Amino acid sequence: MSTLLLTRSQISELVTMSEVIDAVEKTFKGMGEGDVINPPKVHLDLGDGDSGLPYLAGMNAMPAYVGWQKIAGLKFIGGWENNPKKGLPYLSGMVLLVDPQDGRFLAVMDGTLITNLRTGAQASVALKYLIRNSKDPVIGLFGAGAQGRTQTLAACTTFNVKELRVYDVNPDASRAFAEEMTQKVNVPIQIMDRPEDVTKSCDAVISVTHAKNKFITNDMIERGVTLLPLGSFQECADGLILSVDKIIVDNVEQCMHRGALKAVVEAGKLDRGDIYATLGEIVAGKRAGRESAEERIICVTIGMGALDVAVASLVYQKALASGVGTTFPFV
Structure with missing residues (x-):
């Protein structure tokens, strides 16, 4: 029941943009064919809306199932408007991967780099069909x-x-x-x-x-x-x-x-x-x-969370093959 923990720097060494683009395109195709489940984001207002909270931030919970990889997961990510002034990144996020067959948490990893990579990739895939x-x-x-x-x-x-x-x-x-x-x-x-x-x-x-x-x-x-x-x-x-x-x-x-x-x-x-x-x-x-x-x-x-889960699954498989990451038994 050990879970693989992966850092941002490890992720950056494991995947290329070309691989991310390929995973994103396959996931969009899965969305069109109906074998990807992607509920709308759930937003937590931490001051970026009408909550009245002082943090000038908000977070999104983004669960998904990606059929072509047979993987489920969740990204939880937010943006803090004041962070750049503090020398901190605007985005802060994590991705959790789950085996849909038995509920084992396979991996927990940084979600900020994955978000940036897949956001670039999703635009590139769109332009492939629309430019x-x-x-x-x-x-x-x-x-x-x-x-x-x-x-x-x-x-x-x-x-x-x-x-x-x-x-x-x-x-x-x-x-x-x-x-x-x-x-x-x-x-x-x-x-x-x-x-x-x-x-x-x-x-x-x-x-x-x-x-x-x-x-x-x-x-x-x-x-x-x-x-x-x-x-x-x-x-x-x-x-x-x-x-x-x-x-x-x-x-x-x-x-x-x-x-x-x-x-x-x-x-x-x-x-x-x-x-x-x-x-x-x-x-x-x-x-x-x-x-x-x-x-x-x-x-x-x-x-969409499905894109993050798909890229995280790619990272996870490559980490296993390369022996990268730290395992941690949560139970």
Whole structure:
């Protein structure tokens, strides 16, 4: 009944971004085929909502079963707005893996790196089916933090990216990002002074910010662009959301109540019938992805526990094969 314990540094040595992308794509396919169970996130308001608590934080519980791996698990993760000022990471999370046959807890591991890796991978998988130019795309990126880095790594793993344009509200963060990631991915990275400069003549725009001011407006997204607002924030203007040709989501239920679509749904301007497809349906071949070079597509992938469980299962299997990690008997 021993459980394998794995640290963030161990995880970073066990898997590559290419392997993470493969696991994420297989899990989306499983979602489309019905052999992945992924309930909507359960949110714990620690001050990021109406609870009145002083911590300026919130946590999500994200259970899932992944059929193609025959594994179950749970990620518990949260974000603390004041952490960067304290020199601490914004995200803090853990993943627990469970054998669905007998309830044994197989592994407990850091969830922050897994979250960043799979968030990069999920955008890369989406773009594989939705981007108009898969040969040498130009990609715009909002957010130069940890997830901006894994977005860049994943995109450059999947595509021969011609140019990456980045904007962050903190210019120092943009400069540090460009210096670090140019060396890692060997792709030209342009730092932009204004958000509207990021999106010009792009093939795709990825947003990984904490913004709530709907700064991505309708006139910023040109014909043929795929827009990916990731996470649970309010980055897209209502007019943009309501005017795109296709709205694609990772999980319909949670996207109705969180993230980019939340405000327009609550205002009665959008309902389930306006969702073109889930990304799982597209990866499984049940719905078409991009059908013309002119379509403006928004793909809202808030994030699913199934992706974290799938990547954690990959890490676990590789750790067993490599003899990495510490076992601990909880009973």
